[in-house]
Amino acid sequence: MKINIYYGGRGIIDDPTLLVLSRMTEVFKELNVQVEQFNLFEQKNGITALPGTLKNSDGIILASTVEWFGIGGYMHQFLDACWLYGDKDKLNGLYMAPIVMSTTHGEREGMMELSSAWEILGGIPLDGICGYIADSSTLERNSSYQNLIEKKAENIYRCINQKIESLPTSNQAVKNRVSITKITDLTPQETEQLSKYISNEEYVQKQKEDILELSSIFRDKMDKDHGAEHAEDFVNSLKNHFKPVAGLHAVYQISLLDQTKDKDIMIRIDNKDIECKLGEITGASVHASMNTSVLEQIVSGRMTFQRAFMEGNLKMKGDFKLLRSMDQLFEFK
Numbered sequence: 001m002k003i004n005i006y007y008g009g010r011g012i013i014d015d016p017t018l019l020v021l022s023r024m025t026e027v028f029k030e031l032n033v034q035v036e037q038f039n040l041f042e043q044k045n046g047i048t049a050l051p052g053t054l055k056n057s058d059g060i061i062l063a064s065t066v067e068w069f070g071i072g073g074y075m076h077q078f079l080d081a082c083w084l085y086g087d088k089d090k091l092n093g094l095y096m097a098p099i100v101m102s103t104t105h106g107e108r109e110g111m112m113e114l115s116s117a118w119e120i121l122g123g124i125p126l127d128g129i130c131g132y133i134a135d136s137s138t139l140e141r142n143s144s145y146q147n148l149i150e151k152k153a154e155n156i157y158r159c160i161n162q163k164i165e166s167l168p169t170s171n172q173a174v175k176n177r178v179s180i181t182k183i184t185d186l187t188p189q190e191t192e193q194l195s196k197y198i199s200n201e202e203y204v205q206k207q208k209e210d211i212l213e214l215s216s217i218f219r220d221k222m223d224k225d226h227g228a229e230h231a232e233d234f235v236n237s238l239k240n241h242f243k244p245v246a247g248l249h250a251v252y253q254i255s256l257l258d259q260t261k262d263k264d265i266m267i268r269i270d271n272k273d274i275e276c277k278l279g280e281i282t283g284a285s286v287h288a289s290m291n292t293s294v295l296e297q298i299v300s301g302r303m304t305f306q307r308a309f310m311e312g313n314l315k316m317k318g319d320f321k322l323l324r325s326m327d328q329l330f331e332f333k
Contacts, residue, residue: 001161003028004057005037006050008064008075012310013320016101016133017065019140020149024061024099027153040074046204047077051086059095059126059160062114066102071110079117091122097156098128107132119171126159128152137321231256235265235276237299241330244272248329250322253284258291269329286318286326301332 005025009015021037028035036057040047054060062078064071082091098114100107107130115125129152139145158164234254252267266284268275288305294313297303305326308314316323 001032001058001157002034002036002056003059003061003156003160004053005035005061005063006040006075006078007037008040008062008072008078010065010067010072010310011039011041013306013324014136015065016103016131016136016139017063017099019136020099020101020129021061021063023146023149024153024156027150028157031154031157033157040078043204044074044077047074048081048085050078051082054082054094055087055090057094059097059156061097061099061128061156062118063099064110064114066100066104066106066110068104069106071100071113075114079121082121086121088122094123095126095156095160096123097126097152098130100128100130102130102132103134105132116171119169124166126156126164128156231259231263231265231278234295234299235278237332238265238267238276238330239274241299241332242274242276243329243331244274245269245325245328247271248325250285250319250325251281251283252322252326253281253287254295255287255289256292256295257289258293284318286316286322288323289315299330299332 005021007017007021009017011018025035025037036053038050038053040050043050062075064075066072070076096114096118098111098118100110100114102110111128111130115128118125129149133139248269249271250269252269254265254267256263256265264278264280266275266277266279266281268281290308290313294303294308298305298308305314306324309316309323
């Protein structure tokens with residue numbers, strides 16, 4: 001059996017939907033199910049080609065996070081692509097389980113929206129998961145929540161494996177009446193986007209590598225043009241903007257990739273005390289690497305550590321929770 005997961009969130013560190021998907025994936029693999037996850041935010045330029053990945057799946061999971069209103073634009077784009085370009089014969093009778101977690105409100109409405117859309121496409125929605133999680137760490141600490149997620153995953157597997165039937169719905173009647181989509185002339189850009197190349201994983205990966213290489217070249221050029229602030233100035237700025245967090249003990253190391261000397265900054269936090277100086281340290285809780293221009297934006301208040309990580313301008317190793325705490329420890333405003 002193969003189950004595809006289509007994740008429509010933004011991929012932030014503490015997204016509760018990602019934690020749910022991670023636990024469900026572990027359960028599926030224990031049941032010898034092949035799982036493939038597609039992060040829509042990573043493939044936003046090729047979402048129209050993703051319905052082609054449904055062909056080899058026995059069932060799918062549509063997962064999203066409601067952060068303020070609705071299931072988000074990426075998931076809507078994917079559903080639109082299924083309606084316009086998806087194989088109607090494959091969609092007909094394909095099982096789908098919705099997973100919608102909310103950090104504000106509206107998780108039930110989001111799950112119902114996914115189920116209704118899938119019925120109109122001709123598929124069969126299964127009983128999914130929805131919930132309100134303000135702090136994702138509660139999912140990790142609560143064993144009852146973990147057991148519930150595991151039972152839901154097992155039930156999804158059972159329904160797909162046994163090909164459970166469902167009663168007809170009015171949404172399926174809507175599909176029968178309006179499922180004929182008018183053929184429109186495509187622009188050259190749309191034609192290229194829907195071509196065989198965009199569905200070729202090797203081609204897509206090569207394009208991503210080329211884009212990253214060009215971005216790195218231009219970013220390095222901009223760094224050299226604007227010059228690099230001395231690491232000692234960053235040390236003083238970090239000390240001056242330190243805001244203690246009760247009970248926090250951690251060691252951070254920041255490496256400036258474009259500096260030839262004084263490129264490492266060591267930060268030791270011991271409750272209300274801070275030690276910040278130049279130099280390397282072994283056994284750091286978090287090791288963050290970035291260019292000087294990125295750290296300059298952070299200490300000037302134009303960017304946060306978490307945002308720099310999300311945009312790919314900061315690379316890190318270690319405890320993600322402690323990385324998130326850096327924006328609490330240092331308030332640059």
